[in-house]
Amino acid sequence: MFTDLRGRHFLKELDFTRAEWQGLLGLAAELKRARAEGTEVRRLEGKVLALIFEKPSTRTRSSFEVAAYHQGAKVSYFDETGAHMGHKESLADTARVLSRFYDGIEYRGSKQSTVEELARYASVPVWNGLTDDWHPTQSLCDVFTMRESSGLDDRDISFAFVGDCRFNQGNSLLIAGAMMGMDVRMVAPPSLQPSAELVAKAREVGATSGARVTVTDDVTAGVAGVDFVHTDIWVSMGEPKDVWAERVALLSDYQVTTELLERTGNPDVKFMHCLPSYHDLTTTVAQDIHALIGREAFEVTDEVFESEASIVFDQAENRMHTIKAILVATLG
Secondary structure (H helix, E strand, O other), X not given: OOOOOOOOOEOOHHHOOHHHHHHHHHHHHHHHHHHHXXXXXOOOOOOEEEEEEOOOOHHHHHHHHHHHHHOOOXXXXXXXXXXXXXXXXXXXXXXXXXXXXXXXXXXXXXXXXXXXHXXXXXXXXXXXXXXXXXXXXXXXXXHHHHHHHHOOOHHHOEEEEEOOOOOHXXXXXXXXXXXXXXXXXXXXXXXXXXXXXXXXXXXXXXXXXXXXEEEEOOHHHHHOOOOEEEEOOOOOOOOOHHHHHHHHHHHHHHOEOHHHHHHOOOOOOEEEXXXXXXXXXXXXXHHHHHHHHOOOOOOEOHHHHOOOOEOHHHHHHHHHHHHHHHXXXXXX
């Protein structure tokens, strides 16, 4: 199955139809299979990509770079000091300059308005690697991983996102799940639930796809019967450390534990996380938070993270396969 999105930007889920999203998922499956069988065809020979990372990332950078290399393309990496967007050069001028050198531009940073303005002025495809509002490369990967892990049709898949649902990961999973017709649960305290406007949009999308959209602060009801439990770190990149104590107090009952997974009533339930995760004290960030609050695990326990229910590393690998599909569909 091939989706011809040549010249299209990839900024947020709402820019695509269900059929286009299904096409990308099918293409990702074909590309992953071809890679495993040694039959991958390089469709991006001679292409050069600009990767702009105002926020660093292990998985997003690796996925774009390796996907490009597999397909015969080359990349230039710009960190927050390597591009002068909005400082020495306007976003509009940056987009027009880079379009003369590169065949596509990836942006990962804070404001959705930044990637939208890059796309407005660029004459090549622009891809959103993450903003505060949306994380579409991650949600495409997550839908792909849920399909692959369960073998279920989209409309038979149910998942709960548990924790802070207000930001990019929650927003993108909410819309992507609604678009695919899934049973979508956003499980969070009232103050950390997605905006009413976005929930209304998800339900509008779901009315066409057959999705069921639930927003609740009741953990037991929210996770009952689901096939997948998702979570993310409780304090997002760029938020100050002094919010940790308040966030932990709000979300302690939403930590993904073995007991929470048991509340699903599904012995085959799977755990997913976009990573990085603070499930132990082996990182300096987790150690710093531990010194402030005295906890050894945050959004998920180490027991769950390292359990057979956890498919987080399959999920991480699938970032590369689904991003490859995006590159091939928009450039190939």
